[in-house]
Amino acid sequence: MNKRKLIVGNWKMNGSLAANESLVRELLAGIGQPRCEVAVCPPGIYLAQLQALLAGSPIELGVQNVSTHEVGAFTGDVSAEMLKDFGVRYAIVGHSERRQHQAESDVHVAIKAKRALAAGITPIVCVGETLREREEGMTDFIVKRQLAAVIHLNGHCSSEIVVAYEPVWAIGTGQTATPEQAQQVHAVLRAQLKGVTEHADRVRILYGGSMNAANAAELLAQPDIDGGLIGGASLKAADFLKIVGAAA
Numbered sequence: 001m002n003k004r005k006l007i008v009g010n011w012k013m014n015g016s017l018a019a020n021e022s023l024v025r026e027l028l029a030g031i032g033q034p035r036c037e038v039a040v041c042p043p044g045i046y047l048a049q050l051q052a053l054l055a056g057s058p059i060e061l062g063v064q065n066v067s068t069h070e071v072g073a074f075t076g077d078v079s080a081e082m083l084k085d086f087g088v089r090y091a092i093v094g095h096s097e098r099r100q101h102q103a104e105s106d107v108h109v110a111i112k113a114k115r116a117l118a119a120g121i122t123p124i125v126c127v128g129e130t131l132r133e134r135e136e137g138m139t140d141f142i143v144k145r146q147l148a149a150v151i152h153l154n155g156h157c158s159s160e161i162v163v164a165y166e167p168v169w170a171i172g173t174g175q176t177a178t179p180e181q182a183q184q185v186h187a188v189l190r191a192q193l194k195g196v197t198e199h200a201d202r203v204r205i206l207y208g209g210s211m212n213a214a215n216a217a218e219l220l221a222q223p224d225i226d227g228g229l230i231g232g233a234s235l236k237a238a239d240f241l242k243i244v245g246a247a248a
Protein backbone atom coordinates (compact mmCIF):
# COMPACT_ATOMS: atom_id res chain seq x y z
CA MET A 1 0.00 0.00 0.00
CA ASN A 2 1.35 3.39 -0.98
CA LYS A 3 0.96 5.31 2.25
CA ARG A 4 3.29 8.23 2.87
CA LYS A 5 4.68 8.46 6.34
CA LEU A 6 3.80 11.54 8.38
CA ILE A 7 6.20 13.41 10.64
CA VAL A 8 4.63 16.02 12.94
CA GLY A 9 6.47 18.42 15.22
CA ASN A 10 4.68 19.18 18.46
CA TRP A 11 6.32 22.37 19.66
CA LYS A 12 4.27 22.34 22.88
CA MET A 13 4.44 25.71 24.72
CA ASN A 14 7.74 26.79 23.21
CA GLY A 15 8.70 29.54 20.79
CA SER A 16 8.56 33.26 20.18
CA LEU A 17 8.14 35.34 17.03
CA ALA A 18 11.91 35.45 16.57
CA ALA A 19 12.61 31.82 17.50
CA ASN A 20 9.79 30.52 15.26
CA GLU A 21 11.05 32.48 12.31
CA SER A 22 14.60 31.23 12.60
CA LEU A 23 13.48 27.60 13.17
CA VAL A 24 11.19 27.67 10.14
CA ARG A 25 13.83 29.31 7.96
CA GLU A 26 16.30 26.55 8.89
CA LEU A 27 13.70 23.88 8.21
CA LEU A 28 12.79 25.32 4.82
CA ALA A 29 16.44 25.68 3.86
CA GLY A 30 17.07 21.99 4.54
CA ILE A 31 13.86 20.16 3.74
CA GLY A 32 14.03 19.91 -0.08
CA GLN A 33 11.32 17.57 -1.43
CA PRO A 34 10.57 15.28 1.52
CA ARG A 35 9.43 11.73 0.78
CA CYS A 36 7.07 11.88 3.73
CA GLU A 37 4.41 14.39 4.77
CA VAL A 38 5.59 16.94 7.32
CA ALA A 39 3.69 19.24 9.67
CA VAL A 40 4.48 21.46 12.62
CA CYS A 41 2.13 22.35 15.47
CA PRO A 42 3.12 25.66 17.08
CA PRO A 43 1.31 27.26 20.02
CA GLY A 44 -1.99 28.61 18.65
CA ILE A 45 -1.07 32.26 19.17
CA TYR A 46 1.51 31.93 16.37
CA LEU A 47 -0.75 30.44 13.71
CA ALA A 48 -0.87 33.56 11.53
CA GLN A 49 2.91 33.87 11.65
CA LEU A 50 3.39 30.20 10.77
CA GLN A 51 0.77 30.30 8.03
CA ALA A 52 2.72 33.11 6.35
CA LEU A 53 6.14 31.51 6.87
CA LEU A 54 5.03 28.09 5.54
CA ALA A 55 2.99 29.35 2.58
CA GLY A 56 3.87 27.39 -0.56
CA SER A 57 6.25 25.09 1.33
CA PRO A 58 5.99 21.32 1.81
CA ILE A 59 5.39 21.79 5.55
CA GLU A 60 1.77 21.75 6.69
CA LEU A 61 0.34 23.59 9.65
CA GLY A 62 -1.14 21.86 12.67
CA VAL A 63 -2.39 22.81 16.13
CA GLN A 64 -2.08 21.28 19.57
CA ASN A 65 -5.72 21.54 20.59
CA VAL A 66 -9.23 22.37 19.40
CA SER A 67 -12.39 23.33 21.26
CA THR A 68 -15.13 20.81 21.98
CA HIS A 69 -17.60 23.59 21.05
CA GLU A 70 -18.61 25.05 17.70
CA VAL A 71 -19.16 28.70 18.62
CA GLY A 72 -20.33 30.94 21.45
CA ALA A 73 -19.63 31.79 25.08
CA PHE A 74 -16.60 29.59 25.69
CA THR A 75 -13.94 31.95 26.99
CA GLY A 76 -10.46 31.03 25.89
CA ASP A 77 -11.54 28.40 23.37
CA VAL A 78 -10.72 28.32 19.66
CA SER A 79 -13.06 26.44 17.35
CA ALA A 80 -12.13 24.10 14.53
CA GLU A 81 -13.74 26.45 12.01
CA MET A 82 -11.52 29.31 13.25
CA LEU A 83 -8.46 27.11 12.89
CA LYS A 84 -9.50 26.34 9.34
CA ASP A 85 -9.30 30.08 8.58
CA PHE A 86 -5.54 29.83 9.18
CA GLY A 87 -5.01 26.88 6.87
CA VAL A 88 -4.72 24.34 9.66
CA ARG A 89 -4.51 20.78 8.30
CA TYR A 90 -3.95 18.73 11.49
CA ALA A 91 -5.11 19.02 15.11
CA ILE A 92 -3.53 17.03 17.93
CA VAL A 93 -6.27 15.87 20.30
CA GLY A 94 -5.90 14.03 23.58
CA HIS A 95 -2.19 14.56 24.15
CA SER A 96 -1.42 13.03 27.53
CA GLU A 97 -0.26 16.41 28.85
CA ARG A 98 -3.77 17.75 28.24
CA ARG A 99 -5.43 14.61 29.58
CA GLN A 100 -3.32 15.00 32.72
CA HIS A 101 -3.15 18.79 33.27
CA GLN A 102 -6.47 19.88 31.74
CA ALA A 103 -8.47 16.85 32.89
CA GLU A 104 -9.47 15.92 29.36
CA SER A 105 -11.47 12.72 29.28
CA ASP A 106 -11.91 10.20 26.47
CA VAL A 107 -15.24 11.87 25.71
CA HIS A 108 -13.67 15.36 25.41
CA VAL A 109 -11.07 13.93 23.09
CA ALA A 110 -13.69 12.20 20.96
CA ILE A 111 -15.73 15.41 20.64
CA LYS A 112 -12.62 17.34 19.68
CA ALA A 113 -11.86 14.78 16.98
CA LYS A 114 -15.42 15.08 15.72
CA ARG A 115 -15.24 18.90 15.57
CA ALA A 116 -11.95 18.75 13.71
CA LEU A 117 -13.27 16.26 11.16
CA ALA A 118 -16.40 18.35 10.61
CA ALA A 119 -14.20 21.35 9.76
CA GLY A 120 -12.05 19.32 7.37
CA ILE A 121 -9.10 19.12 9.78
CA THR A 122 -7.45 15.75 10.39
CA PRO A 123 -7.35 14.93 14.11
CA ILE A 124 -4.22 13.27 15.44
CA VAL A 125 -5.71 11.22 18.24
CA CYS A 126 -3.17 10.53 20.99
CA VAL A 127 -3.43 7.38 23.09
CA GLY A 128 -1.03 5.89 25.59
CA GLU A 129 -0.62 4.23 28.94
CA THR A 130 1.14 5.40 32.09
CA LEU A 131 4.06 3.47 33.54
CA ARG A 132 1.82 2.03 36.23
CA GLU A 133 -0.73 0.87 33.68
CA ARG A 134 2.03 -0.81 31.67
CA GLU A 135 3.40 -2.52 34.76
CA GLU A 136 -0.09 -3.78 35.58
CA GLY A 137 -0.44 -5.26 32.09
CA MET A 138 -3.14 -2.75 31.12
CA THR A 139 -1.51 -1.22 28.04
CA ASP A 140 -3.74 -2.81 25.40
CA PHE A 141 -6.89 -2.17 27.39
CA ILE A 142 -6.06 1.53 27.91
CA VAL A 143 -5.11 2.37 24.34
CA LYS A 144 -8.08 0.45 22.93
CA ARG A 145 -10.45 2.22 25.32
CA GLN A 146 -9.05 5.62 24.33
CA LEU A 147 -9.35 4.89 20.62
CA ALA A 148 -12.78 3.27 20.97
CA ALA A 149 -14.18 6.51 22.42
CA VAL A 150 -13.23 8.35 19.22
CA ILE A 151 -14.47 5.59 16.94
CA HIS A 152 -17.82 5.29 18.72
CA LEU A 153 -18.57 8.99 18.96
CA ASN A 154 -17.89 9.42 15.30
CA GLY A 155 -20.20 6.53 14.48
CA HIS A 156 -17.64 5.05 12.15
CA CYS A 157 -13.91 5.07 11.77
CA SER A 158 -12.87 7.55 9.16
CA SER A 159 -9.58 6.77 7.50
CA GLU A 160 -9.12 10.53 7.81
CA ILE A 161 -8.03 10.21 11.42
CA VAL A 162 -4.41 9.78 12.42
CA VAL A 163 -3.64 7.87 15.61
CA ALA A 164 -0.56 8.60 17.72
CA TYR A 165 0.65 6.06 20.24
CA GLU A 166 2.47 8.00 22.94
CA PRO A 167 3.35 5.97 26.01
CA VAL A 168 3.04 8.49 28.85
CA TRP A 169 6.19 7.12 30.50
CA ALA A 170 8.16 8.06 27.38
CA ILE A 171 7.02 11.69 27.15
CA GLY A 172 9.55 14.30 28.15
CA THR A 173 11.51 11.63 30.03
CA GLY A 174 14.05 10.79 27.36
CA GLN A 175 12.87 7.17 27.69
CA THR A 176 11.61 5.68 24.44
CA ALA A 177 9.63 2.53 23.82
CA THR A 178 11.82 -0.01 22.04
CA PRO A 179 10.85 -0.55 18.40
CA GLU A 180 9.42 -3.94 19.44
CA GLN A 181 7.35 -2.47 22.30
CA ALA A 182 6.02 0.26 20.01
CA GLN A 183 5.26 -2.14 17.14
CA GLN A 184 3.38 -4.45 19.50
CA VAL A 185 1.01 -1.66 20.55
CA HIS A 186 0.67 -0.34 17.01
CA ALA A 187 -0.36 -3.83 15.89
CA VAL A 188 -3.04 -3.89 18.60
CA LEU A 189 -4.37 -0.53 17.39
CA ARG A 190 -4.29 -1.67 13.76
CA ALA A 191 -6.25 -4.80 14.66
CA GLN A 192 -8.80 -2.65 16.50
CA LEU A 193 -9.17 -0.43 13.42
CA LYS A 194 -9.55 -3.52 11.21
CA GLY A 195 -12.54 -4.49 13.31
CA VAL A 196 -14.35 -1.27 12.36
CA THR A 197 -13.14 -0.23 8.93
CA GLU A 198 -11.95 -1.86 5.76
CA HIS A 199 -9.58 1.10 5.40
CA ALA A 200 -7.56 0.29 8.52
CA ASP A 201 -4.35 -0.06 6.54
CA ARG A 202 -4.78 3.49 5.29
CA VAL A 203 -4.97 4.97 8.80
CA ARG A 204 -1.59 6.32 9.84
CA ILE A 205 -0.48 5.31 13.31
CA LEU A 206 2.35 7.53 14.53
CA TYR A 207 4.74 6.81 17.34
CA GLY A 208 5.39 9.64 19.81
CA GLY A 209 7.34 9.75 23.03
CA SER A 210 10.93 10.92 22.79
CA MET A 211 11.39 9.98 19.13
CA ASN A 212 14.63 11.65 18.10
CA ALA A 213 17.27 11.75 15.39
CA ALA A 214 19.07 8.73 16.85
CA ASN A 215 16.13 6.34 17.28
CA ALA A 216 13.78 7.44 14.47
CA ALA A 217 15.02 5.14 11.70
CA GLU A 218 14.60 1.98 13.76
CA LEU A 219 11.14 2.96 15.01
CA LEU A 220 9.99 4.03 11.55
CA ALA A 221 11.13 0.71 10.06
CA GLN A 222 8.45 -1.18 12.02
CA PRO A 223 5.58 -2.38 9.82
CA ASP A 224 2.82 -0.58 11.70
CA ILE A 225 4.66 2.66 12.50
CA ASP A 226 3.57 5.17 9.89
CA GLY A 227 5.32 8.25 11.19
CA GLY A 228 6.18 10.17 14.31
CA LEU A 229 4.83 12.85 16.61
CA ILE A 230 7.98 14.61 17.73
CA GLY A 231 8.34 16.66 20.90
CA GLY A 232 11.70 18.17 21.95
CA ALA A 233 13.55 17.11 18.80
CA SER A 234 11.15 19.15 16.66
CA LEU A 235 12.57 22.35 18.16
CA LYS A 236 16.01 21.70 16.66
CA ALA A 237 15.95 22.01 12.89
CA ALA A 238 18.87 19.64 12.29
CA ASP A 239 17.30 16.88 14.43
CA PHE A 240 13.82 17.30 12.98
CA LEU A 241 15.22 17.19 9.44
CA LYS A 242 17.10 13.97 10.25
CA ILE A 243 13.84 12.41 11.42
CA VAL A 244 12.11 13.60 8.24
CA GLY A 245 14.95 12.06 6.24
CA ALA A 246 14.53 8.75 8.08
CA ALA A 247 10.86 8.55 7.08
CA ALA A 248 10.99 7.06 3.60
Ligand code: 3PY
Nearest residue numbers: 010171172209210231
Ligand atom coordinates in the same frame (compact mmCIF):
# COMPACT_ATOMS: atom_id res chain seq x y z
C1 3PY B 1 7.18 13.88 23.11
O1 3PY B 1 7.88 13.33 22.27
O2 3PY B 1 7.61 14.15 24.23
C2 3PY B 1 5.79 14.23 22.81
O3 3PY B 1 5.03 14.44 23.72
C3 3PY B 1 5.34 14.35 21.41
O4 3PY B 1 4.00 14.76 21.33
